[in-house]
Amino acid sequence: MSWKEAAEPVLTRMPVVTRPTGHIPFKRKLAWTAGVLFVYFFLTNITLFGLESTGSDIFGQFRSILAGEQGSILQVGIGPIVTASIVLQLLGGANLLGLDTSDPRDQVLYQGLQKLLVIVVTAMTAAPMVFAGGFLPANPAIGNALGIGLFGIQMVIFAQVFIGGVLILFMDEIVSKWGVGSGVGLFIIAAVSQQLVGGFFSWSGLGTPGFFASWFGIITGSVELGPTFTSEWFQSLLFSPGELLALVTTALIFAVVVYAESVRVEIPLSHARVKGARGRFPVKLIYASVLPMILVRALQANIQFFGQIINSQTTMPTWLGVYADGQPVSGFFYYFAPIQSRQDWMWFLGFTNAEPWMIFTRVAIDLTFMVVGGAIFAIFWVETTGMGPEATARQIQNSGMQIPGFRRNPQVVEKVMERYIPQVTVIGGALVGLLAVLANMLGTIGNVTGEGLLLTVSITYKLYEEIAEEQLMEMHPMMRQMFGRE
Secondary structure: OOHHHHHHHHHOOOOOOOOOOOOOOHHHHHHHHHHHHHHHHHHHOOEOOOEOOOOOOOOHHHHHHHOOOOOEOOOOOOHHHHHHHHHHHHHHHOOOOOOOOOOHHHHHHHHHHHHHHHHHHHHHHHHHHHHOOOOOOEOHHHHHHHOOHHHHHHHHHHHHHHHHHHHHHHHHHHHHHHOOOOHHHHHHHHHHHHHHHHHHHOOHHHOOOOHHHHHHHHHHOOOOOOOOOOHHHHHHHHOOOOOHHHHHHHHHHHHHHHHHHHOEEEEEEEEOOOOOOEEEEEEEOOOOOOOHHHHHHHHHHHHHHHHHHHHHHOOOOOOOOEEEOOEEEEOHHHHOOOOOOHHHOOHHHOOOOOOHHHHHHHHHHHHHHHHHHHHHHHHHHHHHOOOOHHHHHHHHHHOOEEOOOOOOOHHHHHHHHOOOHHHHHHHHHHHHHHHHHHHHHHOOHHHOOHHHHHHHHHHHHHHHHHHHHHHHHHHOOOHHHHOOOO
């Protein structure tokens, strides 16, 4: 008996959001998307019952891409979904699953396996947060008052975090089937947008002053930059409180990503039966999108998560890691920690006390990890999401189109696609990794991570394209057949 036959009774019975049976009007899709977004913001503002304090945020430096909120119901965010995707992509890439996603039966098994894996990873992620270290400290007074003790209140917190992880899984599925775009992308946009708005508009009375509040203070004279045209003045202008470098970096990332999304190789197509019917198949520079960056950073997040757990439970060898204030300052976990801000590498301005050779080593490892990892995960992403040369050739063949000057044969079209898709995928994945590291090193408004900003711009751009496509199909219903929506 194969593993598929053994697991089929379980995987086919996993709870699932029913797909719509017919066309969903665009306004209803927007309503579903807005409703899920409202629930997401609502859940991120619900503090876990029984929590003594917010504790140390084990995923603090990855919050912008994990789309969760420390100490809330959505503590784990989309982390389990991403981790499950990494595992399945690696297994699928090595052909260890034996599943053909073009087969409806195997599609059901794959989706059920992914959902089961997300639930398992959610439990495995939530347990150490609650029962190990001070990540989510329980309040023993509440446990004693309820008569369940400390362990009982820890179980209550664990249950809340677990339920939050399952809820965000089904919220993602609702958006993917009934709304616009994907839930994962929507939650990332929501989380990063909160940071960007806070970075621009937060006032001094509400915490750290935002960009506009800081410049209002500079103009009115309430914030001093130091003697004019001195090194101190320039440093204050570029960094805190002026944050001009952060503004330039944020604007530059927006411009570069929008430009990269518009750069493409267009392969001409013509209809095999309808004369004059022509089209183009675009192979964008960022063909695999920026989403593979989530997989790379999630892998780094899991490495750091593992280090935090070991450090909270025992004294690890110095070569593995030395921690200060909950952060690695040397050893393996230090060198494999991503560069998140200027404070991690600008030793010449006194932002860090680390040795220059340690900083150079860490930057080199992070850059290599992101560039090479971005290219590798981009290839996996393209192959597992039906965007590779073979799958694309089948789609073109099934749509009745062909490449002018070539025989109408899937193998011929596949060979043409192989000239462009693999090379563009690798270049785009490496470029995105490079941009993410540079943005982190220079800093952005609201301390948004580079990959978080890249994801937000790219997902928003694609969401705009999808909304424009939906509006076009609403105005011209026959277009739905051309797009394969009916």
